[in-house]
């Protein structure tokens with residue numbers, strides 16, 4: 791079916807060799823990519839992360855996992871979210887926001903992170919968990935350390951999305967091999983913005 795709205799990132803990009811990651815594609819977005827691909831309108835390759843429990847359940851039921859697709863549209867991982875954001879002052883930290891007793895919020899418990907990561911990992915999915923604060927990042931790393939220790943998959947490259955507040959004790963081997971949607975340059979720019987916003 792034509793006419794579905796193509797995500798902004800897939801319009802106007804002229805470099806077909808690029809393969810942007812869409813970190814959180816729901817059913818409409820996935821269909822839009824497929825339609826654009828079939829119609830010859832897609833301007834770059836797409837590696838998307840599945841978002842939404844019902845959509846992910848459908849992929850698992852169909853026996854589809856990370857890597858399925860072709861050179862233009864490919865199933866990446868599955869995306870979960872463990873805490874809030876840095877810009878909204880809701881990421882979950884080990885120390886409170888300056889001048890408050892507010893440590894930020896978690897949107898998943900440690901048990902839920904363990905269960906979700908294990909389920910996805912054992913269904914051969916790459917996992918990307920949105921985690922900004924150091925507490926949330928640590929919880930996600932523990933889950934990755936657990937599943938990769940028990941069911942090794944060296945090429946799976948589970949991700950931490952954003953990975954904003956990295957403290958010294960998070961600099962452990964399980965973090966080194968994580969790819970992340972937060973690039974160091976962007977992080978530097980964010981820190982400047984945060985210091986302006988919070989001072």
Ligand SMILES: [Zn+2]
Nearest residue numbers: 871920951952
């Ligand atoms: Zn996110």
